[in-house]
Amino acid sequence: MARNKVADVTESTVKQRLLRAALDLFTERGYAATSVREIVDAAGVTKPVLYYYFKNKEDIYLELFREPFVNFSKVLEDAYNEKGSVRERIVRLFDLIFELFVSRLKEARLMYSIYYGPPQGAPFFDFDSFHLKMREVIGLIVRKGIEKGELRAVDADIATWLLNGSLNFVMEEQLCHRSPMIDRSGLLRILDLVFEGLTDKKRKKR
């Protein structure tokens, strides 16, 4: 079926509206407690419209994470291929991941709630893959940094935990139920400390 631009725009709007409605309901009431009927009502469409875009409730749920994961993987791949010092590459990458996270706070909240909460019958999405992929790519960049002498000869795995933990903590702060106490600029300052350390190395040698 041939589609013109206007039709495509409308389609994507309806699909987005369904995703948005499902996301709101899943986060507010929980996945199990939300019905397809409630999703279509909230989106202001009919059931056949939902079934045109999605197979079922499971499919909408999975779609909520598929796209962020694709974007996330893309950002990581680009970062891996970027030029610049290892430190610059890590800072730029963390900045992008943070931005991506902030643009998807509701999805992140749902992810946490499903990951830590009762299973609720939601289909399996491999949330760990965010963490594992991050670990892999940052690990490679850190190893490169050590190889090139840009980083000290530290344990690359431990350094990766430290870096990713710094990012993770600042991201989670954005999910809290009050105003976050740290933002993007705070993250960049934390990273400076990660690279430079809390102690003065010269002092230790005396």
Next chain:
Amino acid sequence: MARNKVADVTESTVKQRLLRAALDLFTERGYAATSVREIVDAAGVTKPVLYYYFKNKEDIYLELFREPFVNFSKVLEDAYNEKGSVRERIVRLFDLIFELFVSRLKEARLMYSIYYGPPQGAPFFDFDSFHLKMREVIGLIVRKGIEKGELRAVDADIATWLLNGSLNFVMEEQLCHRSPMIDRSGLLRILDLVFEGLTDKKRKKR
């Protein structure tokens, strides 16, 4: 009513059994979906026994977090008053907090699920207070370290984020649905990197 030691032991066992049963049900089915009837059945006691120890379901739920929070506050207070270098004090404190966390993984999982999930009608417990209290005490210790010249003249607030984020990431890893990839000894190695940094400071000066 006078109680002898045997009675006290029995009492504490029954109370613990009720708490344990409630914790299991809240984490597996959710707070809202769990009834007082199910809790007493799972604990193998009658309703009047439950109401001897607890006012209602809300009260059991809150009790699950009250005791860990008291222990946590105690550990923090002791740490603040300890002797030793600032670095030693922070490492010892993080080690204790980590141990406490690992001994309460199920409570931690429930806390995450309630904090990030749909409210489920659970009464308010100020989970943020763990984070805020940690922030306060570590902040004070870091400031002391800077004052005494044990730490560089860094931004104490940013250094606190870095330290607490490192601990947080390793704690959360213990909640994952596979074998954790890092443990206590990894945490201590991360802390070494936090103090010493990923880069060689001498190199930068050239």
